[in-house]
Each structure stands twice: as C-alpha cells, then as structure tokens.
Amino acid sequence: MRIPRETFSYPYPHPAVTTDVVVFTILGGRLSTLLVRRANPPHQGEWALPGGFLDIDEDLDTCAARELAEETGLRDVFLEQLYTFGATHRDPRERVISVTYYALIPQDSLATPRAASDAAAVGWHAFDALPPLAFDHDQIITMAHRRLVAKLDYSTIAFQFMPETFTLSELQCVYETLLNQPLDKRNFRKRILSLDLIAETGNMRRTGNHRPAREYLAKHPDTVEIIK
Amino acid sequence: MRIPRETFSYPYPHPAVTTDVVVFTILGGRLSTLLVRRANPPHQGEWALPGGFLDIDEDLDTCAARELAEETGLRDVFLEQLYTFGATHRDPRERVISVTYYALIPQDSLATPRAASDAAAVGWHAFDALPPLAFDHDQIITMAHRRLVAKLDYSTIAFQFMPETFTLSELQCVYETLLNQPLDKRNFRKRILSLDLIAETGNMRRTGNHRPAREYLAKHPDTVEIIK
DNA sequence: GAAGATAGTGTTGATGCTACACCTTGTCAA
DNA sequence: TTGACAAGGTGTAGCATCAACACTATCTTC
Numbered sequence: 001m002r003i004p005r006e007t008f009s010y011p012y013p014h015p016a017v018t019t020d021v022v023v024f025t026i027l028g029g030r031l032s033t034l035l036v037r038r039a040n041p042p043h044q045g046e047w048a049l050p051g052g053f054l055d056i057d058e059d060l061d062t063c064a065a066r067e068l069a070e071e072t073g074l075r076d077v078f079l080e081q082l083y084t085f086g087a088t089h090r091d092p093r094e095r096v097i098s099v100t101y102y103a104l105i106p107q108d109s110l111a112t113p114r115a116a117s118d119a120a121a122v123g124w125h126a127f128d129a130l131p132p133l134a135f136d137h138d139q140i141i142t143m144a145h146r147r148l149v150a151k152l153d154y155s156t157i158a159f160q161f162m163p164e165t166f167t168l169s170e171l172q173c174v175y176e177t178l179l180n181q182p183l184d185k186r187n188f189r190k191r192i193l194s195l196d197l198i199a200e201t202g203n204m205r206r207t208g209n210h211r212p213a214r215e216y217l218a219k220h221p222d223t224v225e226i227i228k
Numbered sequence: 229m230r231i232p233r234e235t236f237s238y239p240y241p242h243p244a245v246t247t248d249v250v251v252f253t254i255l256g257g258r259l260s261t262l263l264v265r266r267a268n269p270p271h272q273g274e275w276a277l278p279g280g281f282l283d284i285d286e287d288l289d290t291c292a293a294r295e296l297a298e299e300t301g302l303r304d305v306f307l308e309q310l311y312t313f314g315a316t317h318r319d320p321r322e323r324v325i326s327v328t329y330y331a332l333i334p335q336d337s338l339a340t341p342r343a344a345s346d347a348a349a350v351g352w353h354a355f356d357a358l359p360p361l362a363f364d365h366d367q368i369i370t371m372a373h374r375r376l377v378a379k380l381d382y383s384t385i386a387f388q389f390m391p392e393t394f395t396l397s398e399l400q401c402v403y404e405t406l407l408n409q410p411l412d413k414r415n416f417r418k419r420i421l422s423l424d425l426i427a428e429t430g431n432m433r434r435t436g437n438h439r440p441a442r443e444y445l446a447k448h449p450d451t452v453e454i455i456k
Numbered sequence: 457g458a459a460g461a462t463a464g465t466g467t468t469g470a471t472g473c474t475a476c477a478c479c480t481t482g483t484c485a486a
Numbered sequence: 487t488t489g490a491c492a493a494g495g496t497g498t499a500g501c502a503t504c505a506a507c508a509c510t511a512t513c514t515t516c
Contacts, residue, residue, distance in 0.1 A: 007239055009237040011235055012236065013284040014236065014242035014244055015282065016242055017325055056241040060325070083309060084309065084312045087287055097282075097288070099312045168464090185464085185465095190466095191504090206514095210460080210512075210513055211464085211512035212462095212512075213463055213464090396495090397493075413496095414497080435493095437492065438491075438494075439483090439493060439495085440482065
C-alpha cells in the first residue's frame with residue numbers, strides 16, 4: 001500500500017481515474033467472470049471487478065494489464081478497451097472516472113487467481129449467476145458481454161478463449177456457450193474451415209472412449225481479425 | 229475564464245480529464261469535421277478538436293454535449309462515446325485523459341459555429357483534406373471515421389446526417405459520400421424501403437429543372453437502431 | 457466383438473445480393 | 487408548343503450464401 005508523504009495540488013478539482021477489467025473465460029462449459037471481494041469500504045464485502053487507480057506515469061492499457069496481472073497472474077492475454085464510465089456519484093469517496101476493459105482467458109486454463117492486498121477473496125463466477133456487485137459494475141459487465149457477443153459475429157474473437165491447440169468440437173462448444181444456443185455441426189465446420197484461420201497440427205486428440213479428433217491451432221492466435 | 233481562488237489537493241497525483249468531440253457533417257457533398265484553431269499554448273495556432281475539461285460535478289456525456297453546444301450552438305444531436313485516449317505525454321502540460329465522443333450533424337444545416345473564448349477560430353474542414361492537428365487529435369479523428377463507416381453497415385446511423393425531411397436521392401448521396409463509392413440506385417432504394425425506417429410525407433420536393441422527388445421522413449429520427 | 461460415445465462428412469432448397477436499362481415527369485429555352 | 491435536358495422512379499434474372507438435415511467412421515471399454 002502506498003504511503004503518501006506529500007499532497008498533490010491543482011488549481012481546479014481533478015477526478016481520480018481507474019481502470020476496471022471484466023475478465024471472461026469459459027469454465028466447465030459456462031461463461032464466467034472474475035470478481036474480487038472488497039476488503040475495504042466503500043462496498044466492503046461486496047463483489048467487484050478487478051481494477052485500481054491509474055498511476056500518473058502509466059498508460060491506460062498498461063494500467064489495465066497491470067491490474068489484470070496483479071489479480072490473476074495472467075499476462076499477454078487479449079485486452080481491449082470497452083467504455084469509460086464517469087457518472088458523478090458512482091463512487092461515494094470522490095469523483096472517479098473508470099476506463100473499463102475486457103479480457104479473455106483461454107477456457108479451463110489453470111488461471112489461479114490470487115487475492116491482491118486490497119481484496120479479501122477472488123474467484124470465478126458463472127455469468128448467468130452473478131452475485132450483487134459494487135458500484136456500477138453490473139452495468140460494466142453487461143456492456144462487456146454485449147460487446148463480446150457482438151464481436152463473435154464479425155471477428156475472430158472466439159479464438160481468444162482457445163488454448164494453443166484445440167479440436168473443432170471444442171471450438172464449437174465455445175461458440176455455443178457464448179451464443180447460448182446449439183449450432184449445426186456440419187455448417188459450423190464448413191464456415192470455420194472456409195475462413196482459413198486454423199491449421200491442423202497433424203496430431204490427434206484422444207480423450208474419452210471414442211474416436212480421436214483432429215487437433216488444430218490458430219494461424220494468428222495473437223490477433224483478432226475482422227471477418228466478412 | 230475560471231479564476232482559481234484555492235487549490236485542490238489529493239494524497240496521490242490525479243490526471244486531468246477532458247472530453248473532445250469529433251463533429252461530422254456533410255457539407256457540399258463532402259464529409260467534414262469541425263476544428264478550432266487554438267488560441268493558447270500548447271500547440272497555439274494549430275487546429276484541434278473542440279473539447280475541454282470535465283467539470284467535477286458533470287457527467288461525461290453532459291460535458292461532451294456542453295462543449296459541443298459551446299463550440300457550435302448545436303443541441304440535441306447524435307452524440308456517442310468513442311474511445312478514451314490517455315497516453316502519458318499526449319499533453320505537455322500535465323497528464324490528461326481524454327474521453328472522446330463523436331457527433332453527427334444533419335447535412336448542410338446552417339450550423340454557424342462560433343469561436344469560443346479559448347479558440348481563435350472555428351470552421352469545417354473536409355475530411356480528406358485535414359490540416360495538421362494538435363495533440364493526438366489525428367488519431368482520434370481516424371478512429372471516429374472508422375467507427376462511423378463501420379456503423380453504416382449495421383445501424384441506421386446515416387439518418388443522423390439527414391434533415392427532418394429528405395429524398396431517397398439525398399439519402400443515397402449521404403451513403404455514397406460516407407462509403408466513398410457509388411451505389412446502385414435500384415438496389416439502394418429496395419434495401420432502404422424494405423427496412424421500414426422511413427415514411428412518405430406526401431409532399432414532393434421540387435428542386436432544379438427536373439421531375440420532383442418524393443419527400444420522406446425518418447420514423448425514428450432520434451434513435452440509432454441496429455439492423456440486420 | 458458388441459455397445460457406447462464422439463468425429464467426421466454433402467446435398468438441396470430457400471433466401472438474399474448484384475448487376476443491369478428504360479420510361480416518367482418536371483423545367484427551361486428556342 | 488415542343489424538344490432537350492435532368493433527375494425520379496421501377497423489375498428481373500443469375501449467383502452466392504445460409505439453413506436444414508442423417509448417416510458412417512473410429513476409438514474405448516466391457
């Protein structure tokens with residue numbers, strides 16, 4: 001925790017600026033979001049998004065990535081600015097502008113979130129069963145989810161949920177989870193393969209007592225491309 | 229101009245927060261953007277986006293709308309948050325976070341922008357012939373333009389450029405200007421009419437020495453709907 | 457070797473998009 | 487008054503894209 005030794009003065013009042021991150025992953029077939037339980041007032045004991053104050057010499061993206069790393073230990077994941085929330089009394093302490101981001105984590109990765117110093121607990125929560133949230137964080141999550149679903153349609157964002165290698169069935173499950181509806185297997189495979197976004201590794205994935213599946217990898221795993 | 233009588237102190241450094249607005253309209257058949265010439269340093273004499281500092285008790289949207297009204301006299305226009313820019317040294321004075329918006333003004337409306345107190349001049353500039361811009365405002369305009377063109381495809385945003393009543397040819401001209409390509413007249417009319425977004429006023433618009441055109445109005449002029 | 461579980465594969469009909477040309481209706485000037 | 491001009495207004499046919507749909511293949515386990 002930072003110990004202030006001096007104060008910082010301005011001729012006009014300045015708001016505080018934070019970044020908050022909506023972290024999505026797919027855990028056990030359910031879209032899930034990372035929440036931290038607040039250790040301190042305001043909203044002590046309530047669940048909230050991971051996030052924190054912007055350092056004065058730190059870029060916004062860097063701040064979001066740092067908060068994400070601090071809360072989850074994860075680095076180099078997909079992270080994109082979402083929207084900036086700044087209603088006048090969204091934080092009772094002082095005027096706070098929150099630049100929000102959303103991050104996507106490969107499904108069932110062993111992301112062991114560790115509680116940061118100012119959080120009493122941290123954990124994944126199924127998106128369709130979220131607890132009450134502090135501040136306006138419910139609005140933020142709602143907007144992040146809408147953005148995510150919208151981007152499924154016209155970008156390769158779903159690949160950000162995939163581990164390095166995966167099968168077509170696993171990819172289809174991700175789409176079905178995010179869209180919350182079943183998809184036709186043949187049409188799905190036709191569309192994905194026609195986009196020329198994935199390549200066979202040559203290996204077969206054998207899991208369970210059934211026919212093994214071809215293993216694929218994304219051709220451009222680090223970029224989210226606009227398609228169609 | 230505000231005269232500070234006191235200073236505002238915080239235990240940690242706070243950035244300043246501004247809103248900047250990219251105002252688009254179509255003027256003489258060309259997509260145009262409103263710029264102000266800066267009266268004061270930094271970047272004195274350069275062109276910049278209209279915008280200014282957030283009041284401490286003012287919502288972000290309100291701030292953007294206020295800046296827009298102050299610079300152009302326009303109210304109740306389409307205004308939507310774009311992105312938040314916060315690179316550490318984008319403003320040489322202090323750390324400044326800019327929450328940017330874009331606004332759309334009906335084409336050829338007699339928007340007589342008046343110079344605000346801190347601007348030496350204000351005027352419309354064709355988008356394809358912009359002067360050098362202060363700060364990172366070129367990036368902001370580029371992003372606003374991309375957003376605008378993208379939204380043409382899946383929303384009714386183009387109607388925000390139309391006056392209360394208009395003809396189909398005028399609407400087509402707006403699309404052609406924004407997309408920077410000609411469109412087929414029959415296909416365009418079929419698509420627009422099939423969307424059930426406009427209604428005939430019953431009047432005819434007679435301009436020039438040729439057959440008069442049917443006059444239409446938007447059924448929901450104040451809302452931008454997602455289509456398809 | 458039979459049962460169970462998931463992998464993998466094509467065709468058809470419907471729908472939507474693109475390309476394309478001519479007649480209509482007004483103004484204006486000879 | 488009439489002919490030239492200028493933009494308004496209209497339909498069809500081919501093509502590509504999307505949705506619906508069922509069976510065989512391959513592996514494990516008992």
